[in-house]
Amino acid sequence: MKRKIYDQLVQWKNSPKRMPLIVNGARQVGKSYILQEFGRLEFDNFIVVNMETDKALVEKFEETILPIPIIQYLESAHSQRIFPGKTLIIIDEIQACERALTSLKYFCEQAPQYYVAAAGSLLGVAINRTKYSFPVGKVHEINLFPMDFEEFLWAMNRENFAKIIREHFESNEPLDIHSVAIDLYNKYLIVGGMPAAVAEFVTSNSFVSVADVQNRILNEYIADMAKYADPATSIKIRACYESIPAQLAKENRKFQYSVVQKGGSATIFGESIEWLKYAGIVLKSQKTTRGAMPVKAYIDLSDFKLYLSDVGMLAMQTGMAAQAILSPLETNNSFIGSIAENYVAQAFAANRIPLLYWKNNNTAEVDFVIQQGVDVIPVEVKAGTRIRSKSLAIFMEMYKSAYALRLSKKNFGFENRIKSIPLYAAFCIGC
Numbered sequence: 001m002k003r004k005i006y007d008q009l010v011q012w013k014n015s016p017k018r019m020p021l022i023v024n025g026a027r028q029v030g031k032s033y034i035l036q037e038f039g040r041l042e043f044d045n046f047i048v049v050n051m052e053t054d055k056a057l058v059e060k061f062e063e064t065i066l067p068i069p070i071i072q073y074l075e076s077a078h079s080q081r082i083f084p085g086k087t088l089i090i091i092d093e094i095q096a097c098e099r100a101l102t103s104l105k106y107f108c109e110q111a112p113q114y115y116v117a118a119a120g121s122l123l124g125v126a127i128n129r130t131k132y133s134f135p136v137g138k139v140h141e142i143n144l145f146p147m148d149f150e151e152f153l154w155a156m157n158r159e160n161f162a163k164i165i166r167e168h169f170e171s172n173e174p175l176d177i178h179s180v181a182i183d184l185y186n187k188y189l190i191v192g193g194m195p196a197a198v199a200e201f202v203t204s205n206s207f208v209s210v211a212d213v214q215n216r217i218l219n220e221y222i223a224d225m226a227k228y229a230d231p232a233t234s235i236k237i238r239a240c241y242e243s244i245p246a247q248l249a250k251e252n253r254k255f256q257y258s259v260v261q262k263g264g265s266a267t268i269f270g271e272s273i274e275w276l277k278y279a280g281i282v283l284k285s286q287k288t289t290r291g292a293m294p295v296k297a298y299i300d301l302s303d304f305k306l307y308l309s310d311v312g313m314l315a316m317q318t319g320m321a322a323q324a325i326l327s328p329l330e331t332n333n334s335f336i337g338s339i340a341e342n343y344v345a346q347a348f349a350a351n352r353i354p355l356l357y358w359k360n361n362n363t364a365e366v367d368f369v370i371q372q373g374v375d376v377i378p379v380e381v382k383a384g385t386r387i388r389s390k391s392l393a394i395f396m397e398m399y400k401s402a403y404a405l406r407l408s409k410k411n412f413g414f415e416n417r418i419k420s421i422p423l424y425a426a427f428c429i430g431c
Helices: 005-014 031-042 055-063 067-078 098-110 149-155 159-171 178-191 195-204 207-227 231-249 266-278 311-318 322-326 335-350 390-399 423-428
Strands: 021-024 045-050 087-092 115-120 140-143 282-288 299-308 356-360 364-366 368-372 375-381 404-408 413-415 418-422
Touching: 005 021, 005 031, 005 140, 021 031, 031 045, 031 087, 031 115, 045 067, 055 067, 055 098, 067 098, 098 115, 149 159, 149 178, 149 195, 149 423, 159 178, 159 423, 178 195, 178 207, 178 311, 178 322, 178 335, 178 418, 178 423, 195 207, 207 231, 207 311, 231 266, 231 299, 231 311, 231 335, 266 282, 266 299, 282 335, 299 311, 299 335, 299 356, 311 335, 322 335, 335 368, 335 375, 335 423, 356 368, 356 390, 364 375, 364 390, 375 390, 390 404, 404 423, 418 423
Parallel strands: 021 115, 021 140, 045 087, 087 115, 282 356, 375 404, 404 418
Antiparallel strands: 282 299, 356 364, 368 375, 413 418
C-alpha cells in the first residue's frame, strides 16, 4: 500500500549528510512493510533482521558494536553481499537490543557509506529506561502514523478522488460527489488506519473481519504493556488506556484521573500516560489558555485530552455499532462527536500539527487551535451538519482571528470568515 512516508525515505537516501535512519511508530502501523518496500524499489538488495527474534545477532552485538564485524556477520548469516550504497540493512524492533541501538552511532561515524534503517515500535518507551543509550545527533528520525483518510482512499483505489478533494479544499467550491465522500469517511471511522485492518477491508469488505484484526492488534498492545513495564506500572498503563473511551464520552473531554480510579492523581498515573504517548498508542492534546501567538507559550500542562492514535481502534473498543456510524441520518448519539474529534486529532498528528485546544474559564471551548505563521486559527469539529456553536464566535471576537475552520458533514464553503471543510478533507489541513 502506498504511504506518504515513502517520499521522506527517498529524501533520506539521497541526502549528502545521511545518517542511520530510525522509523518510529506504534506497533502495526506498517514500519517493516514500508522499509522492505523501500529496499525492494530503491536498492539492489536488502537484508532484514529482527532484534526480538534473532538471538544469534543479539549475541553478536553483545560481542561488538563496530560496523565492519557486524556487516561481515550479516553477509555470512544471510548468504548475500552487502554493498555500500546499494544494499539497505533493515534492523526491525531495534528497541529490543540496546547494543544494536548504540551501534548506529558507529555506523554514522565509521561507516557512513552503508545504508542502515531501523524500526522501533516502542523506542520512545525503551530509551526512557536507564540502561538504554540513544545515539543523539547520530541518527535521522521520522515518525510513521496509522494511514490517514487520503492513504485509505489510495488503498481503496480512489487516488483520483483524493486529488479532487484537495482541489475543492483549495477552491472552497462544493463537491458534487459529497455524499459518496461522506460514505467513505464513515467507513474509515470503522476501519481506521492500521494497515492490516485496511488490507483486510479492501480484501473482504467485511467490518467483522476488520474487528478481528483490530482485536489482535489490541492484544499486542496489552502484551507490550506487560513486557516493557514492571507489573505495577503495567496495570496502571492498561487502566489509563481502557479509560479513554469513557474520558471522551464526557461532555468535558478533559482527561480526569478520577475516571481511571477513584482518588486517582497525576502522581499515580502520570508515568502511565507518558508511557502510552511514547509508545505511540495515544495522542495528547494540551490546553492553551490564550489564542495568541505563540500558542505554546500559554499551555496549561495540567489540562489535556487523550485520543487513541487510530480512530478505528476507538470505534472497535467502544463497541459502537457500524450501522450507527454508517447511517446517513443525524443521530443524538454524542459519542459520534467524540469519534469525529479523535479522527481530526489523528489527521493533524499525521500532518505534524501540534495538538492544542482552547478553553476560556470553562465557559467556552474550541476543539483545536492551529498556529499558521502569525495567525492563530480556531478549529471546530462537528460530527454532523448541525454547526451552531458560540465558542467559535467567542474565540474569533476575543483574538480577532483572520478566519476559522469548521469541520463537519457539510460541503465545502467559505462564509463569515469561516472556512467550511467536510470531515473527509481533514488530511488537507497543514499540508
